Amino acid sequence: MTTKQRILVSEVGPRDGLQSIQPVMPLEAKKAWIAAEAAAGVAEIEVGSFVPAKLLPQLADTAEVVKYARTIPGLAVAVLVPNLKGAEAAVEAGAHKLTIPLSASETHSLKNVRRTHAQMLDEVRGIVALLRSLPAARRPKFEGGLSTAFGCTIEGVVAPDKVVRLAEQLMEAGCDEVGLSDTTGYANPAQVKELVKRVKAAVGDHALSGLHLHNTRGLGLANVLAGLEVGITTFDSSLGGLGGCPFAPGASGNVVTEDLVFMLEAMGLETGIDLPKLLEVRRILRDALPTESLYGFTPDAGLPLGFVPATPGATPGPQAGAAAGVAA
Amino acid sequence: MTTKQRILVSEVGPRDGLQSIQPVMPLEAKKAWIAAEAAAGVAEIEVGSFVPAKLLPQLADTAEVVKYARTIPGLAVAVLVPNLKGAEAAVEAGAHKLTIPLSASETHSLKNVRRTHAQMLDEVRGIVALLRSLPAARRPKFEGGLSTAFGCTIEGVVAPDKVVRLAEQLMEAGCDEVGLSDTTGYANPAQVKELVKRVKAAVGDHALSGLHLHNTRGLGLANVLAGLEVGITTFDSSLGGLGGCPFAPGASGNVVTEDLVFMLEAMGLETGIDLPKLLEVRRILRDALPTESLYGFTPDAGLPLGFVPATPGATPGPQAGAAAGVAA
Numbered sequence: 001m002t003t004k005q006r007i008l009v010s011e012v013g014p015r016d017g018l019q020s021i022q023p024v025m026p027l028e029a030k031k032a033w034i035a036a037e038a039a040a041g042v043a044e045i046e047v048g049s050f051v052p053a054k055l056l057p058q059l060a061d062t063a064e065v066v067k068y069a070r071t072i073p074g075l076a077v078a079v080l081v082p083n084l085k086g087a088e089a090a091v092e093a094g095a096h097k098l099t100i101p102l103s104a105s106e107t108h109s110l111k112n113v114r115r116t117h118a119q120m121l122d123e124v125r126g127i128v129a130l131l132r133s134l135p136a137a138r139r140p141k142f143e144g145g146l147s148t149a150f151g152c153t154i155e156g157v158v159a160p161d162k163v164v165r166l167a168e169q170l171m172e173a174g175c176d177e178v179g180l181s182d183t184t185g186y187a188n189p190a191q192v193k194e195l196v197k198r199v200k201a202a203v204g205d206h207a208l209s210g211l212h213l214h215n216t217r218g219l220g221l222a223n224v225l226a227g228l229e230v231g232i233t234t235f236d237s238s239l240g241g242l243g244g245c246p247f248a249p250g251a252s253g254n255v256v257t258e259d260l261v262f263m264l265e266a267m268g269l270e271t272g273i274d275l276p277k278l279l280e281v282r283r284i285l286r287d288a289l290p291t292e293s294l295y296g297f298t299p300d301a302g303l304p305l306g307f308v309p310a311t312p313g314a315t316p317g318p319q320a321g322a323a324a325g326v327a328a
Numbered sequence: 329m330t331t332k333q334r335i336l337v338s339e340v341g342p343r344d345g346l347q348s349i350q351p352v353m354p355l356e357a358k359k360a361w362i363a364a365e366a367a368a369g370v371a372e373i374e375v376g377s378f379v380p381a382k383l384l385p386q387l388a389d390t391a392e393v394v395k396y397a398r399t400i401p402g403l404a405v406a407v408l409v410p411n412l413k414g415a416e417a418a419v420e421a422g423a424h425k426l427t428i429p430l431s432a433s434e435t436h437s438l439k440n441v442r443r444t445h446a447q448m449l450d451e452v453r454g455i456v457a458l459l460r461s462l463p464a465a466r467r468p469k470f471e472g473g474l475s476t477a478f479g480c481t482i483e484g485v486v487a488p489d490k491v492v493r494l495a496e497q498l499m500e501a502g503c504d505e506v507g508l509s510d511t512t513g514y515a516n517p518a519q520v521k522e523l524v525k526r527v528k529a530a531v532g533d534h535a536l537s538g539l540h541l542h543n544t545r546g547l548g549l550a551n552v553l554a555g556l557e558v559g560i561t562t563f564d565s566s567l568g569g570l571g572g573c574p575f576a577p578g579a580s581g582n583v584v585t586e587d588l589v590f591m592l593e594a595m596g597l598e599t600g601i602d603l604p605k606l607l608e609v610r611r612i613l614r615d616a617l618p619t620e621s622l623y624g625f626t627p628d629a630g631l632p633l634g635f636v637p638a639t640p641g642a643t644p645g646p647q648a649g650a651a652a653g654v655a656a
Contacts, residue, residue, distance in 0.1 A: 156634030186632040188594035189553050217632075218587035218625035219594075222549040225517050229557075259546035266516035266547075297546035304514040304545075306484030 004310055007269045008234040010044040010210070011037055011257055013285075014065065015080055017242030018058045019049060020253065021292055027061045029288035031068050034075075036284055037239065040277035041311065042257075044076040045069065046099070046236070050086030066093035080145075082113055084126040091130065091140065098131075099143040099179070100124060102170060104163045105152035108183075112147075117166065121173050128174030144170030145179045145212065149195065151186030160195050167199045167208070177207050179234075182223065185216020185253070189226035196230045210234035213255050215241065215295075220255035221263055228269070235260060239278075240285050241295030256296040258282070265309040274314040275303065332638055335597045336372060336562040338538070339365055339585055341613075342393065343374040343408055345570030346386045348581065349620055355389045357616035359396050362403075364612055365567065368605035369639065370585075372404040373397065374427070374564070378414030394421035408473075410441055412454040419458065419468065426459075427471040427507070428452060430498060432491045433480035436511075440475075445494065449501050456502030472498030473507045473540065477523065479514030488523050495527045495536070505535050507562075510551065513544020513581070517554035524558045538562035541583050543569065543623075548583035549591055556597070563588060567606075568613050569623030584624040586610070593637040602642040603631065 014034060018025055025033075034045055047069045048062030062079060069077040078097040081087045090098050102120050103109035109117060124144060131139050148155075149163045167178045180195060192211070199208050211227045213220050213235065224235055238254035261273050279299055286294065342362060346353055353361075362373055375397045376390030390407060397405040406425040409415045418426050430448050431437035437448060452472060459467050476483075477491045495506045508523060520539070527536050539555045541548050541563065552563055566582035589601050607627055614622065 151632050151634070153633055156632070184632070185629060188591055190595040216625060216629045217590055218584065219549055219591050221547055222553045222591060225550045225553050256546065262545055263516060263547050263550060267518040297544060301513060301544045304479050304484070304512070305481055306479070 004268055004270050006233070007228070007264050007271055008044060009042060009257060009261055009264070009271050009273060010046065010078065010234055010236045011042050011239060012046040012212070012236045012254065013238040013240070013242045013257070015046040015049050015059065016236075016254055017238045019056050020243035021058070021289070023289055023291060024058045025288050027064060029284065030061070030065050033239075033281065033284045033288070034065070034069050035072060036281040037278070038072045038075045040281060041271070041273035041314070042278070043074065043272055044078055044097070046078040046080065049080035049082070050089040051082055063089060063093040066090070066095050070094050081127070083123050084130065087127040087130055091134065095140055097141045097143065098127070099145045100127065101145045101147045101181070102166060103147045103183075104158045104166055105148040105155040107154045108148050108152050111154065121169055124170060124173040124175065132174070141176050142174070143177050143179055143210070144175040145181055146170070147181040147183040149180040150182040150191055151184055153184050160198055163195060164198050164202045167203050171203045171207055177209055178203060179210040179212060180208070181212035182214050185214035185219075187213065187223050188219060189222050192223045192226040193230050196227060196232060200231070205231065208232075210236065212236040214253050215255050216253060221259060224255065224260060224263070240282055242285065242292065258296045258298045262298040262303070265311060266307070268310045270310045272311055274311065275309055332596055332598050334561070335556075335592050335599055337370060337585060337589055337592070337599050337601060338372040338374065338406065338562055338564045339370050339567060340374040340540070340564045340582065341566040341568070341570045341585070343377050343387065344564075344582055345566045347377060347384050348571035349386070349617070351617055351619060352386045353616050355392060357612060358389070358393050361567075361609065361612045361616070362393070362397050363400060364609045365606070366400045366403045368609060369599070369601035369642065370606070371402065371600055372406055372425070374406040374408065377408035377410070378417040379410055391417060391421040394418070394423050398422050409455070411451050412458065415455040415458055419462065423468050425469045425471065426455070427473045428455065429473045429475045429509070430494060431475045431511075432486045432494055433476040433483040435482045436476050436480050439482065449497055452498060452501040452503065460502070469504050470502070471505050471507055471538070472503040473509055474498070475509040475511040477508040478510040478519055479512050481512050488526055491523060492526050492530045495531050499531045499535055505537055506531060507538040507540060508536070509540035510542050513542035513547075515541065515551050516547060517550050520551045520554040521558050524555060524560060528559070533559065536560075538564065540564040542581050543583050544581060549587060552583065552588060552591070568610055570613065570620065586624045586626045590626040590631070593639060593642075594635070596638045598638045600639055602639065603637055
């Protein structure tokens with residue numbers, strides 16, 4: 001990490017954030033949010049989930065959101081799909097990337113999607129068949145997202161062997177890549193390093209590029225640092241830390257995009273994101289979701305005086321001084 | 329870090345926390361706090377500061393606090409001293425460790441203690457002469473604490489060369505060790521690693537053992553992880569994140585002791601601290617300081633189901649399940 005390395009910050013707020021809260025964000029606000037983050041330089045956004053509207057009314061307009069997001073030049077439009085039916089809808093709408101969640105804890109899988117591991121892997125094979133039937137130019141990338149990879153609130157400890165085996169099975173079933181999710185906020189940096197190394201050793205360096213980390217116990221950014229040190233280059237996060245665990249009041253769930261980008265840029269790692277512009281996007285959330293708490297330390301504290309971001313052209317200049325003045 | 333390594337968590341709340349807030353904590357509450365944290369296994373506590381009572385009325389009873397804390401078996405009693413006069417009072421009270429803050433930013437030094445670097449180094453030499461006149465058994469350890477080492481809200485960037493030179497001068501003046509403080513919450517993990525390596529190279533591995541990190545921009549624990557990876561074994565923190573920067577509302581200043589201990593223990597690093605017992609100490613703060621916000625994620629989220637701490641005998645057992653149940 002001595003030269004400027006490029007890190008992909010994948011915003012998941014419009015999916016993981018909005019599915020975790022009570023209010024339904026209007027379609028126009030979703031569009032404004034996605035457009036503003038893309039304009040700030042965010043290159044990938046998970047914009048929704050193709051699940052039945054009666055289960056998640058907050059995401060019922062995902063097809064429309066995908067169609068809009070696709071019109072933004074350069075933006076990779078990602079969605080979650082729980083099954084083949086969802087994948088068909090995602091392909092129809094034109095998503096660039098599909099992620100299917102597979103819970104390493106089978107108890108959690110049964111509770112969450114009412115399917116065993118074997119049933120989920122069948123679903124994965126069905127989706128792979130669908131995607132391979134498409135012309136290459138229209139074929140979205142397909143990721144298997146291993147949730148509860150670092151522990152489960154029902155099963156407790158999740159054996160690394162099980163996670164490694166499931167990662168292998170997802171790749172064997174035809175996924176392009178796998179990701180690891182700390183759904184429960186149980187992960188610690190030593191565990192992140194160990195599990196990433198083991199999964200990479202099993203499926204290959206390039207098949208594991210991403211981590212989805214939570215900040216439930218405050219370790220989110222420390223776990224990101226651990227991931228960076230074992231070669232992870234994609235990190236999920238949520239603007240304002242929106243979403244995550246609704247069962248732990250006061251504890252933000254997802255890693256906060258603003259703090260993550262600040263850490264990476266301060267470390268000399270290019271995100272391509274203009275931090276002052278990103279901080280301004282919070283206003284859209286505040287206006288559209290007035291009853292929700294927004295998290296993040298950097299938005300409150302402002303940027304350090306003299307802060308030089310890694311991303312060229314995103315130098316905050318006088319704004320940094322103004323922001324730092326708050327904390328002077 | 330593959331075998332269980334011992335890490336010293338140095339609680340600074342009774343000094344750094346209490347000096348940053350308006351209310352004055354009664355002496356009895358301070359004693360109860362210190363006793364409870366020591367009983368939970370915290371081995372070093374900075375209990376106060378020998379500064380004029382008119383400047384910091386919150387710490388006017390420091391001599392009494394030191395005398396009480398000395399009666400707790402096994403507890404290392406640390407204090408801050410701004411000058412020779414403070415050091416004399418600290419020796420008289422019987423503190424085991426004295427830290428003098430030297431701000432790497434001379435502008436900050438002038439504003440904070442109205443002294444230049446040269447004047448502060450004279451003060452250090454005076455204190456060293458005092459300490460060397462004491463019988464070895466009564467001689468406290470003396471640390472030079474380099475504040476604003478990672479940046480200053482007035483000067484902005486602080487050159488690493490300047491920090492290295494001041495560390496050398498502190499050791500030349502007779503300090504036993506130096507510490508680095510991210511007073512402003514400007515540090516990032518890459519910077520922590522680089523500066524620690526440079527200072528260790530200049531003054532020797534054992535002369536730099538401690539980091540005092542803030543969580544102003546949410547990077548506190550990531551910076552701790554960076555420190556661990558370059559051999560730092562002592563970390564300051566504050567229960568409930570009390571204190572730190574009063575100018576950034578909503579942003580906790582100090583690294584939160586509860587979250588720090590959770591991270592270290594989860595990583596297999598022994599702190600000697602019983603985490604469930606530590607979490608209970610928050611009640612003393614809540615009762616004694618009802619108007620203050622307490623920070624920390626682990627206290628809200630509870631310990632993970634099946635959590636096994638590194639410290640032997642501190643296995644939370646059924647309590648972990650109960651706490652995790654909140655987030656299940």
